[in-house]
Amino acid sequence: MEPASWGLDTHNTRLQINSAIDVGNVSGLQLKWVYGLAGNIPRSFPLVSEDTIFIGDAGFGVVALDRESGCVRWTYEAQGIASAILYRRNNNDVTLYATIREKGIVALDAVDGMQLWLSAPGDNPIPMYSGTPLVYADDIFVPLSSAEVGLAMSPFYGCCETSGGMASISASTGETNWYTRTIREQPEITGRRWLFIETHGPSGAPVWSAPMLDPKRGLLFFGTGQNYSLPASNTSDAIFAVNVHDGSTRWIRQFTKDDVYNLACNVGLPNCPDTVGPDVDFGAPPVLATLPDGREILLAGQKSGHVHAMNPDTGDVVWQRKPGRGGALGGVHWGLAVNNQLSLVFVPISDIWTGGLTGKGEPAPGLHALDIETGETRWYHMRKSRCAELFCWGGISAAITATTDLVFIGSMDGMIEAVSAESGKVLWKHDTWQKYTTINGVETEGGAIDAHGPMLVDDLLIVSSGYASYGQKPGNALLVFKLPEGDQ
Amino acid sequence: MNGSGELASRIRRLSATLLDLGLVFCFGLVLLLVTGWLEDAEDFAGGGSSLTIPLLGIMSFLILNGWLLWNYSQTIGKRITGIRIVTQTVISDPDDEVGKVTFWKLLIRSVFFLLIFASFSFFLILVLVDHLWIFGKKKQCLHDLILGTSVIRLK
Structure with missing residues (x-):
């Protein structure tokens, strides 16, 4: 079952080492099926097992879909599922976890979606459980x-x-x-x-945002x-x-x-x-990266457009860079990815105009690859807008996901792209601004790609398109792409 | 205060309703300010605000109109526009003093009025259906028909 967490591993690297998709076969990715979500602000980051894809559909609930056909196996109805779907295996039993925005965290039996418990921790009388939790032991x-x-x-x-x-x-x-x-x-x-x-x-x-756990230090890291x-x-x-x-x-x-x-x-x-x-939260979870000499460094992207590198033991700043001008919707909005082998941190920059909360300077929307040791820019994949309107903005607000030689990005103007991790060159893309025929018969259209971003597992790429929030283009498509047989 | 027996025109009824809506809304805001009922996070805990807001509406309506309704079968808006709620018997006999509307009928009419504030979601259909009935010959809303009441012009 994957992923183990929102960040794919406990260090939040968002590096999927178990992906069959690589530089050599990515051009063959094909749309396998589409599921029509009930809401048009999807925050779906799926959990994938051998035969099932579990998703959070904010307008409906937690839904278990057959991995091969996309048909619904079971549903747990709840308005406002806000997190990725998480799991814990206990002997032969698998429990799923998801947050319901205003209610708390719910535990479900993975077999049939029956609720096991609902918990609302904390002392806030009006909490919002909008961040994805982390399950560990x-x-x-x-x-x-x-x-x-x-x-x-x-x-x-x-x-x-x-x-x-x-x-x-x-x-x-x-x-x-x-x-x-x-x-x-x-x-x-x-x-x-x-x-x-x-x-x-x-x-x-x-x-x-999701926390990050370092079991070696016994520390939990998170941003506010x-x-x-x-x-x-x-x-x-x-x-x-x-x-x-x-x-x-x-x-x-x-x-x-x-x-x-x-x-x-x-x-x-x-x-x-x-x-x-200036409303510059840390919406992107911290990432623990490993330098070529074996030392570890804590990286955090901020809506201000900054990437901060810190000593994980003390919080002392090692380096800071500002690849984006920043603003209330980023700068860095939802999440970085790190490839330790290439010594790169991939930084998605939104830089969309947000009125008086827009950062100073020229916008730099797109994907920036920084050296994790020095913060120097190795390459920059600039994304141009497809039209002059704000909803056409080509920046990247959503979190991104990397493989050993690729980075998958979803842009606010609805494009999914796979770029080379070494050069930033676009090797495959799909335009989600279209109507789709869906497995469940729901009228479905793509829109802005935002929030949790693309998910990779085995030969699959899964991404939701549409985000009717702050002027972005609405949509309700959950897209599942697959490598053709023989390309895996 | 007897009625003329002449049904109130639709314009007068609409004017009265709009006046009442504005007054109840404004008075509700003053009540909200003074009571501080939705001032703290605790007030919203567990969806508590979904009870507070209707309660505020009912209180505002009753404080503003309760005395007038009980004594004259009128709200402030109806008094300003010169109309009054009566039972059906008054239509045939304008001097019928017995045609005073009972407390329960006034209360149910008040609930229909307050539904206008809650006219989001499915209540909207109810409010529309209720008010569209006024285009019938007897110029009665649906709640008038159910309760056997009419609204007449004063002499």
């Missing part, structure tokens, strides 16, 4: 964000008082082992509006987002390293201070702070 590490970022749009809401967090729960029972907030101090009243409404802070610093209200905390837009056994902090490295933003700022409502943004 008998523990699940669950990131926590908050619905306050959106509630702040109500002028009657006294923004904001919740903190992001990370929880460790038992994979067997869902019971909490430990929980740690990303903002340690409790919120206080910071002011009063319209005589009655009390405002609060600090708040925010949500975790909405911006604060929702003033005062700003020193833990927003930061990388955390916590003890995997009790959640105690080993180190915290903040990269952007005083970043305060919530959705009220999009429409000029009262809960927007006086100084806005």
